[in-house]
Amino acid sequence: MQKLAIITSHPIQYYAPWFRYLANQAALDLRVFYLWNFGIGQQSDPGFQQVIEWDIPLLEGYDFEFVPNLSDRPGTQHFWGLHNPTLLQQVRQYQPDGVLMMNYNYASLYHFLWHWHETPIVFRGDSHRLVGDRGVKPWLKQQWISQIFRRFAACLYVGKANYHYFQSHGIAAERLFFSPHAVENDRFIYQTAAAQAQAMQWKQELGIPANHAVILFAGKLIPKKRPIDLLQAFLQANLPQVSLLFVGNGELENELRTKAALHPHVYFAPFQNQSWMPRAYAIADLVVLPSYGSGETWGLAINEAMCLSKAVLVSSHVGCAADLVQPGRNGLVFPAGNVRALAEALQTAFDSADRLSTWGQESRRIISHYSYAQTTQGLLNAMQFTTNKECVKTQLPV
Structure with missing residues (x-):
């Protein structure tokens, strides 16, 4: 059985279930090396502007160890936020057959990249170039990243935009393996019936009229997510018997509430923890992610919504747009x-009484191809490639 070391910044609610899947389903002996303890216990989240504690297990079902972080300001917002002098030593003690890195742009990870020569390193990222940057500085950055990527024996791409990002940095197609972004599909699908019943009660508690369809925004109320764009569009559109619901908190909440104060059908709900997210999606008829800029590298909320058979509407800057949204079939871009x-687009979505239901059914079909099974197969293919074994690539059309 191959031994795999996974190096990542901190426990993340989207990745922990995949690590459990890998430990239970894949023929791998794995250990996750965490460089920061954020996410364990109560933590202040600057995006949500409150203290949160995830209510799903992040450290159960797989082997892990924390690497001491000596940074004066631990975090992922700056280069020295992950400063782990013993990382190389701890990974060497594990003696893996391969290493999967989920990040690279931090002090400890650069040090690891330059000094690890024992086994191949595979990288999995989700960046894209949907937002074109021009000028000397972006060009120099691209050249630097291209040099970094030469250290990886293979790269896992999560979707079409990410595939083109890797290719723009000189990664040959033979070194790219499709390992799609996925969520815990089974958990969301299994909870659908219960979530629908909970959503009916929640809709009443929020004061949303029973005969209204619901447009949902779920996430941090921050500039890159552009919730104000959605509010303005909703106020412009002629949508009788439709309400808009913002679920989440963040720096734009007060401005949103002020702008929405005179509209009777705009509603707000606070941050919902992971176990309550199926209910949040179940209340919706259309889920919207209007992000702007390069920061929305994928948009896993769209995966979650599609598991509950929801129609989706995303901006052209959302990383998953080319993969998960088929315009006119399960949503719009x-x-x-x-x-x-x-x-x-909102007007088009609500033009037909049956359209959103049909789109939602198609969403469920599409998302079945973006599960941990496909994510894992891409990783296994990459590992086979790096050890010069025969492998059949599962490649996403690009």
Whole structure:
């Protein structure tokens, strides 16, 4: 059985279930090396502007160890936020056959990259270039990243935009393996019936009229997510018997509430922990992610919504747009930052009484191809490739 070391910044609610899946389903002996303890216990989340504690297990079902972080300001917001002098030593003690890195742009990870020569390193990232940057500085950054990527024996791409990102940095197609972004599909699908019953009660508690369809925004109320664009588009569109629900907290909450104060059908609900997210999606008829800029590398909320058979509407800057959204079949894509186009897309979505239901059914079919099984197969293919064994690539059309 091959031994795999996974190096990542901190326990993350989206990755922990995959690590459990790998430990239980894949023919791997794995150990996850965490460089920071954020996410364990109560933590202050600056995006949500509150103290949160995830209510799903993040450290159960797989082997892990924490690497002491000596940074004066631990975190992932700056280069020295992950400063772990013993990382190389701890990974060497594990004696893996391969290493999977989920990050690289931090002090400890650069040190590891330059000094690890024992076994191949595979990288899994989700960056994209949907937002074009021009000028000397972006060009120099691209050249630097291209040099970094030469240290990886193979790269796992999560979708089409990410595939083109890797290729733009000189990664040959033979070194790229499809390992899609996925969530715990089974958990969301299994909870669908219960979530629908809970959503009916929650809708009443929130004061949303029973005969209203619901547009849902679920996430941090922060600038890159562009919740104000969605509010403005909703106010522009002619949507009788439709309500807009914002679920989450963040720095734009007060501004949103002020702008929505005179509209009778805009509602707000606070941050919902992971176990309650199925209910949040179940209340919706359409889930919208209007993000702007390069920060929305994928948008896993769309995966979650599609597990509950929801129609989706995303901006052109959302990383999953080209993979998960098939315009006119399970949702729509609009030009990022264009409020008028977003309003028109909302109008189109609600033009037909049956359209959103049909789109939602198609969402469930599409998301079945973006599960931990496919994510894991891509990793296994990459590991076979790096050890010069025969492998059949499961490649996403690009």
